[in-house]
Amino acid sequence: MIQSDYMAQAIAAARLGAGLTYRNPLVGAVIVKNDRVLAVGHHVGFGHAHAEVDAYQHVTHPEDVIGSTMYVTLEPCSHYGKTPPCAHQLVRWGVKEVYVAQQDPNPLVGGKGIAYLREHGVQIHVGLMETVARQLNRAYNFYYEYQRPLVTVKVAQSLDGKLSLNDGKRTYLTDMVANADVDHLRATQQAILIGSQTAIDDDPRLLVKERVAYPPVRVLLDRRNRVSHTSRLWQTNEAPLWHFVTGKESTKGIEDKDTRRTFKTSEWSIDKVIQTLSDQGVQSVLVEGGAHIQDAFLRVGLVDQLIIYQVPEIFGGRSLASFASRADSMRMRFTPVTIEKCGNATKMAFIRPSLAADWGLD
Numbered sequence: 001m002i003q004s005d006y007m008a009q010a011i012a013a014a015r016l017g018a019g020l021t022y023r024n025p026l027v028g029a030v031i032v033k034n035d036r037v038l039a040v041g042h043h044v045g046f047g048h049a050h051a052e053v054d055a056y057q058h059v060t061h062p063e064d065v066i067g068s069t070m071y072v073t074l075e076p077c078s079h080y081g082k083t084p085p086c087a088h089q090l091v092r093w094g095v096k097e098v099y100v101a102q103q104d105p106n107p108l109v110g111g112k113g114i115a116y117l118r119e120h121g122v123q124i125h126v127g128l129m130e131t132v133a134r135q136l137n138r139a140y141n142f143y144y145e146y147q148r149p150l151v152t153v154k155v156a157q158s159l160d161g162k163l164s165l166n167d168g169k170r171t172y173l174t175d176m177v178a179n180a181d182v183d184h185l186r187a188t189q190q191a192i193l194i195g196s197q198t199a200i201d202d203d204p205r206l207l208v209k210e211r212v213a214y215p216p217v218r219v220l221l222d223r224r225n226r227v228s229h230t231s232r233l234w235q236t237n238e239a240p241l242w243h244f245v246t247g248k249e250s251t252k253g254i255e256d257k258d259t260r261r262t263f264k265t266s267e268w269s270i271d272k273v274i275q276t277l278s279d280q281g282v283q284s285v286l287v288e289g290g291a292h293i294q295d296a297f298l299r300v301g302l303v304d305q306l307i308i309y310q311v312p313e314i315f316g317g318r319s320l321a322s323f324a325s326r327a328d329s330m331r332m333r334f335t336p337v338t339i340e341k342c343g344n345a346t347k348m349a350f351i352r353p354s355l356a357a358d359w360g361l362d
């Protein structure tokens with residue numbers, strides 16, 4: 001096998017941690033000696049073994065690791081967190097050579113793991129299959145490289161670009177198959193955000209049906225504090241609810257009850273909301289609307305990914321259009337990524353053009 005085959009194996013192993021690593025990245029590792037794979041490992045979950053340690057634990061004879069080569073999708077860590085630093089362990093185990101696909105953008109590591117290995121005589125090569133490995137952790141990379149969460153706006157709309165019939169009732173657009181797809185999309189996010197009017201009109205719970213180790217935080221933008229405490233959002237506590245209201249500054253959040261927190265400031269601009277989520281360590285946000293909230297995100301240039309579920313119906317007339325608001329018209333260009341049939345909808349994904357190269361899509 002050639003080096004990229006071993007790294008491809010490490011990348012495949014990393015994916016086994018999907019949904020379990022929370023704010024930690026997906027990472028895979030393969031230990032090879034004399035062209036034979038000794039063990040494969042992955043980061044098994046937040047607070048649990050890192051990929052390098054998981055691989056080591058799968059080796060039949062630990063002494064075989066002396067003089068081996070390790071292929072790892074992300075730079076081995078160099079700091080004491082929930083587990084001891086992997087870079088130190090690799091040296092202790094006698095690993096001779098390390099191929100790293102991607103340097104860790106987290107400033108806690110940020111090249112220090114690579115430097116430690118080099119200083120301790122380990123031959124180190126950085127960048128093997130980097131573009132592929134980076135796709136494992138788009139939100140994690142984005143968060144550390146842009147110092148804010150990756151924002152995805154999700155829209156369900158009619159053929160004429162309408163969100164709802166505007167008849168005062170919730171308009172159901174997508175069928176069970178498309179809803180399951182949306183549920184999976186939610187499961188991959190660390191926060192789901194809606195505006196107060198959607199909370200009032202639709203009374204959603206914003207919970208994820210799929211089993212997830214860490215359900216996304218539900219973020220409610222409700223400056224005027226209009227959403228009733230009898231709403232389903234308020235009455236469910238299976239996932240945290242963060243309530244953004246206008247008031248005397250407390251952007252660190254006041255613990256309300258169990259999973260509820262209230263964030264207050266005199267003016268909640270979208271930038272400030274995102275900054276606050278960022279300060280709380282949130283790496284990804286799914287904006288689910290409605291129209292005014294979608295438009296507000298677009299206006300401040302905070303739509304990184306746009307996912308549209310378009311159903312084959314026309315609503316016409318005064319129905320509420322997606323991204324509608326009372327502000328002036330504007331144009332913003334996106335790069336198309338995928339288009340597929342999804343239940344009764346056509347699912348279309350777009351990204352901000354500047355992300356295309358990084359996501360290997362140019």
Ligand SMILES: NC(=O)c1ccc[n+]([C@@H]2O[C@H](COP(=O)([O-])OP(=O)(O)OC[C@H]3O[C@@H](n4cnc5c(N)ncnc54)[C@H](OP(=O)(O)O)[C@@H]3O)[C@@H](O)[C@H]2O)c1
Binds near residue numbers: 197225
């Ligand atoms: N088809 C879909 O994908 C979809 C998704 C979601 C919703 N919807 C539909 O959309 C409708 C609601 O949409 P909507 O446009 O009327 O309301 P919305 O966007 O859900 O909520 C608007 C409210 O959000 C609050 N808000 C907080 N910060 C804001 C900011 N920076 N900029 C703008 N608003 C901010 C404002 O109330 P405060 O001033 O009180 O904070 C504002 O009135 C519902 O009928 C719902 O069914 C459809």
